Amino acid sequence: MINLTIDKKPLVVKKGTTILEAASSIGIDIPTLCHMNLHDMNIENNPGGCRVCVVEVKGRRNLAPACCTEVAEGMEISSHSIRAINARRTVVELILSDHPADCLVCAKSGNCDLQDLAHHLGIREIHYQGEQSHYREDTSPAIIREMDKCILCRRCETMCNQVQTVGVLSTINRGFHCVVSPAFEMNLDHSSCTYCGQCVAVCPTGALTEVDETGAVIRALSDPTKTVIVQTAPAVRAALGEEFGMEAGTLVTGKMAAALRRLGFDYVFDTDFAADLTIMEEGTELLGRLNKYLAGDQEVKLPILTSCCPAWVKFFEHQFPDLKDIPSTARSPQQMFGAIAKTYFADKMKVKREDLVVVSIMPCVAKKYESSRDEFAVNGNPDVDHALTTRELAQLINLANIDFKALPNEEFDQPMGESTGASVIFGTTGGVIEAAVRTAYEVQTGKTLERLDFEELRGMEGLRKATIDFDGLPINIGIAHGLGNARKLLEEIKAGKSEFHAIEIMSCPGGCIGGGGQPYHHGDVEVLKKRQKAIYAEDKSKTIRKSHENPYIKKLYDEFLGEPLSEKAHHLLHTEYFDRS
């Protein structure tokens, strides 16, 4: 144990603790900028590069960066000596001297760590005027890179390389010409970027943001010739409230539906409905493969992998194209919804495909890319016209002068608004496979499940496994969130060492609750945990908690699709994958 004092307060901490952690343990909040530590998830960005966290250590010649200096016996630290404060302000002024001063119109305004810091330090003037670095803007279907706003904190690099193992972003060039870029300065859409958006989720400034589609949605809503419908992904309801100052983990399902109705959407539907549909298709596919395998078919591909996550799909298309026959062919709930909306629902409402606009609200930036994939369009008309992030929805609500907190709770419209508890948990790591188990168990065994809460599938660990007893038949299940963890399971499969029958994969840490399109968590993992709790609470509150018991799903099969994996279902609800290596 190490004895030291910070701002004259004595404390004892474990060896290896950083000054930043030690200070935080006694309530001293040293400002940081590049540093990010997502505890419990093993995600840390600690380059010590920005020098905002410098403190004065008695007897030490220079100031010490608190984020990457370990405490030592007898240290006397001053976190706010005049020398430390001056250095900190100088550092921030220097960063600002090479930063576009367009805060008023920046996409990140109000959510920018640099802006907050300048405010916190009371910067009123930038004493350093000099050349500013300029770099071309790079726009992709989902993410915009505006490198003029990059402060080289390297958080995006940590997410892209260490956490996601996608390896698209790296710092290139030297000194003033330094910039974070894909190899050979290619544009993101030429790279193997998965559009998971974790770089966007952690970027402290406006250097990385999502493509803004709010304008297009407003135009559609004000076009009298269009019928505009909306679907909302499960994880959105557990996070949207944060954008309006509500506590993380507050469920706002009813208020969200009310807000969407006030925004002018003709029908307010739920992606959860399509999640139930996904379970019907994916679950049937799983049982089909499993039963073939049990019958001795050596050709059958196991484990089956979930395919709801577009970033994950793009990841294996680039990095493991030889395994592209293994994931389920089921489309994601977003795309299933779009396909059903523009056929079944459009027919029902007697609306022409071109006059029906499908908008989705997603916790995700990759969904923008997914909706733009060629295979999800008919004669150039996409199944999903616009995919907005949770943050973009909040922006629309603000624009429309809606007092979100004061809204009443309203219900979704029918037929595509009815959902079960199983579909709600799609929003968190472990949820898709738990939903699949609830249905697959009953279909396979013909028995009713006695318990619906599969605690063994839940949690926040990056890699989890569990064996579920299907009435005497043990089914091995693997779960990974974060693409780096997914990679480990894929390597096992490649080596023929996988013990699993089914694997759930979500690209973002925590699953969709931690998606790249969610309200910024600013490095606080507790936010994700609270969202996860909210998701399970919503599941518990539902009367129907198994996808195959959703009455509107049954009706959809009776009236339109026939049965799971029917020819029509194949055509509308399944897809194929491409080698992009």
Added chain:
Amino acid sequence: MPKIKLSEKTISQIKEICAQFDNQEGELINVLHQVQSKLGYLPAEVQEVIAKELNMSVAKVYGVVTFYSFFTMLPQGEHPISICMGTACYVRGAEQVLSEFKRQLNIEVGETSPDGKFSLSSLRCVGACGLAPVVTVGEKVYGRVSPQQVGKIIAEYQEGCPSEAQSA
């Protein structure tokens, strides 16, 4: 940048060099050094092979290649000329020496002469500050170079037989 196709022989050369360093990610700089000395430069396609062999992202490889001025992605002349623009060389007149090379060869920094004989680059400190200003031509180091000596240095290589260079 135009795409080039690497020959099987070049690819196996690169793989061999990577293998000499046990395909260790940490040996990237050594690998790049060796490969550049064999091929003369490090085009994108070469970096892709190296990244694959060392099991690292090509973005990271590119990051290192663009960080060090020694590495180049453009084919070099037969005799690559580098002028040190580090602090010591700079204050002792490296800039005038560089201008003289540019004038006499009629090329800019980063370019290669039309006959493919000379290319020009500037670098930051070769660690011979006592000899400032320093010019290197290939492996050979010239110290205390003045603009007046530039013509003589170029002439050494124009005959095609740099006798002094070999003895140095």
